[in-house]
Amino acid sequence: xxxxxxxxxxxxxxxxxxxxxxxxxxxxxxxxxxxxxxxxxxxxxxxxxxxxxxxxxxxxxxxxxxxxxxxxxxxxxxxxxxxxxxxxxxxxxxxxxxxxxxxxxxxxxxxxxxxxxxxxxxxxxxxxxxxxxxxxxxxxxxxxxxxxxxxxxxxxxxxxxxxxxxxxxxxxxxxxxxxxxxxxxxxxxxxxxxxxxxxxxxxxxxxxxxxxxxxxxxxxxxxxxxxxxxxxxxxxxxxxxxxxxxxxxxxxxxxxxxxxxxxxxxxxxxxxxxxxxxxxxxxxxxxxxxxxxxxxxxxxxxxxxxxxxxxxxxxxxxxxxxxxxxxxxxxxxxxxxxxxxxxxxxxxxxxxxxxxxxxxxxxxxxxxxxxxxxxxxxxxxxxxxxxxxxxxxxxxxxxxxxxxxxxxxxxxxxxxxxxxxxxxxxxxxxxxxxxxxxxxxxxxxxxxxxxxxxxxxx
Numbered sequence: 068x069x070x071x072x073x074x075x076x077x078x079x080x081x082x083x084x085x086x087x088x089x090x091x092x093x094x095x096x097x098x099x100x101x102x103x104x105x106x107x108x109x110x111x112x113x114x115x116x117x118x119x120x121x122x123x124x125x126x127x128x129x130x131x132x133x134x135x136x137x138x139x140x141x142x143x144x145x146x147x148x149x150x151x152x153x154x155x156x157x158x159x160x161x162x163x164x165x166x167x168x169x170x171x172x173x174x175x176x177x178x179x180x181x182x183x184x185x186x187x188x189x190x191x192x193x194x195x196x197x198x199x200x201x202x203x204x205x206x207x208x209x210x211x212x213x214x215x216x217x218x219x220x221x222x223x224x225x226x227x228x229x230x231x232x233x234x235x236x237x238x239x240x241x242x243x244x245x246x247x248x249x250x251x252x253x254x255x256x257x258x259x260x261x262x263x264x265x266x267x268x269x270x271x272x273x274x275x276x277x278x279x280x281x282x283x284x285x286x287x288x289x290x291x292x293x294x295x296x297x298x299x300x301x302x303x304x305x306x307x308x309x310x311x312x313x314x315x316x317x318x319x320x321x322x323x324x325x326x327x328x329x330x331x332x333x334x335x336x337x338x339x340x341x342x343x344x345x346x347x348x349x350x351x352x353x354x355x356x357x358x359x360x361x362x363x364x365x366x367x368x369x370x371x372x373x374x375x376x377x378x379x380x381x382x383x384x385x386x387x388x389x390x391x392x393x394x395x396x397x398x399x400x401x402x403x404x405x406x407x408x409x410x411x412x413x414x415x416x417x418x419x420x421x422x423x424x425x426x427x428x429x430x431x432x433x434x435x436x437x438x439x440x441x442x443x444x445x446x447x448x449x450x451x452x453x454x455x456x457x458x459x460x461x462x463x464x465x466x467x468x469x470x471x472x473x474x475x476x477x478x479x480x481x482x483x484x485x486x487x488x489x490x491x492x493x494x495x496x497x498x499x500x501x502x503x504x505x506x507x508x509x510x511x512x513x514x515x516x517x518x519x520x521x522x523x524x525x
Contacts, residue, residue: 085497089121090206092226093144095213096151096192098125098132104233104412105213106132111306113144115489124207126199128192129153149195151188154181184258190265193217200224209496216266227499229275229492234283234409234430235290237263239333242406246332246366267291275499277492279303279410280431286409301491302434303410304483309392310419312476316396321352323458324398324422326413327405330362335404335427335448337366342404342454344374350462354379356394358386396420399468400461406448408432415483418442418475423468425457435483442474 093113099106113123114135123144125132128151136143152164152174164178173194180187197219200210204225212220212230220228240260247253270276270291276298278284284298323343327334339355346353361382362368371380383394395401401417407430408414414435417424426436429448439445444461446453461468 089208089493089496089500091116091121091123091496092200092207092210093123093125093213094192094196094210094215094220095125095127095132096188096215096217097130098127099130104410106130107412108231108233108303109213110134111485112303112489112492115485116493117142117144118486119489119493121493126196128188128195129156147199149192149199151191151195152177154178154187184255185261186259187262189215189217189262190219191217193219196220197222197224200226209500211492211496216269218265218269221269221272227275227496227503228273229277229495229499230270230273231277231279232270232283232287232291233279234407235263235286236260236266237290238286238407238409238430239331242333273297274502275299275495277301277495280434282431282434283409286430299495301488301495302483303412303415303488304485305412305415305419305479307419307480307484309388310395310416311392312421312472313393313396316393318399319397320399321350321354321462322356322398323353323400323402324356324358324395324417325402325404326358328359330360330365330367332366333406335406335429337370338449338451339402339404339454340367340370340374340376340380341451342458343379344370344376345451345455346458346462347376347379349459353458353462355381356398357382358384358391358394360384392416392420395422398422400425400458402454402458403427403432403436404448404454405429405432411435414443415479418472419479421472421476423461423471424475425454425461427454437474437478442471442478444471 093109095105095109097105098109109125109132113125116123124147125134125144126147126149128149131148132146134144134146152168154162154177161181169175173191177187177191193215194217207226210224210226210228212228214232216230240256240263243256244253247256270287270293274297276287276293278287278298278300279302281300284300287293287298288295325339327336336357343353343355357380359382371377395417401422401424403411403414403424403426405411405427409431411432414424414426414432424436424443426432426443426445427448428445433445436443436445444457446457
């Protein structure tokens with residue numbers, strides 16, 4: 068019997084004995100796996116669901132997901148492109164589309180919302196997805212929404228709906244408001260995050276919500292008002308084949324690596340830069356490599372200039388998975404300085420390579436990293452002095468680095484893998500299907516889903 072079949076149903080308490088392959092539609096309004104946890108989630112969950120024998124069709128908008136195909140069998144999830152107007156693309160974000168780009172009223176809503184300072188993509192993707200799924204009623208056994216939470220998903224989609232909320236975006240809104248320097252900026256932040264009101268209304272009407280940590284479960288209940296019994300924790304994890312130790316990669320003395328967006332206060336990068344300035348007074352070879360985009364303005368840019376760290380902080384982006392893993396392997400320390408995380412994939416991935424970790428206790432990070440001194444060094448969020456002390460302690464103690472690195476790898480292998488995440492997710496798919504059947508719904512099985520293809524739907 069598979070590990071999936073042995074998981075206990077969260078609703079019935081009975082053994083999940085239905086092992087039929089499922090036809091799964093996985094929705095994602097943003098799917099880029101190189102900039103944000105949602106894209107990583109879709110890529111790895113889809114791959115592991117296929118390995119379990121299920122058919123997975125990812126339906127996504129720009130930036131489109133990157134999906135994996137098994138090198139030996141050619142099996143993999145399929146991708147259906149459901150394009151937006153891509154108003155935030157590089158190198159011309161907040162662009163105004165040309166007249167011939169408009170296709171329908173949803174496009175007009177998308178542009179009008181952007182023009183008035185809002186973020187339209189969760190709403191407009193949900194409306195396009197509703198239309199697309201209505202035309203394909205009966206093709207899927209279950210529909211899995213990856214944190215779109217748009218009004219369009221409250222319609223009859225032709226199959227039971229399961230939604231993942233990584234963490235409520237109201238947390239980001241709160242931190243961005245706190246970082247806003249004046250009334251005008253605060254008004255702009257409130258308008259940008261206007262979609263969170265919609266997401267709360269939608270979330271409260273969902274029968275089944277998955278989330279990635281106990282911390283996120285608590286935040287979803289408190290911020291979005293979702294009833295506790297409707298929220299289920301399924302931990303995600305690292306690709307432990309890719310993220311693994313490799314003794315052939317040379318360790319660079321003084322190197323600290325982090326994954327962060329310089330212009331997102333929630334990620335806490337400014338506090339790590341301040342900690343680096345303190346650290347270099349005692350360990351001048353200490354330097355930081357940031358996987359992410361450099362911000363030319365803002366608190367991080369000002370801190371780098373103020374402390375004269377232009378040669379000690381380097382930003383990298385656009386590197387391959389292999390290059391990223393080798394970069395983390397080469398570091399003496401990986402650091403997660405976030406003020407809050409709903410899970411923290413960068414922490415799990417760094418730990419999987421055996422690189423010792425310094426991390427804050429913000430949000431769900433301690434659930435991933437474990438207790439201070441056992442599998443990481445933990446510090447309070449937003450405390451540059453504590454960060455500097457922990458980084459200095461670890462740089463000066465090779466034995467401690469070795470011990471924490473090994474313990475971190477073992478913790479990830481035992482708790483946080485994508486295979487376990489897929490198995491746990493399928494349990495909730497089957498529970499949703501069972502619940503719909505009991506309520507009189509049907510899950511028709513009259514059409515086959517292709518095993519490998521890419522289609523475009525406009």
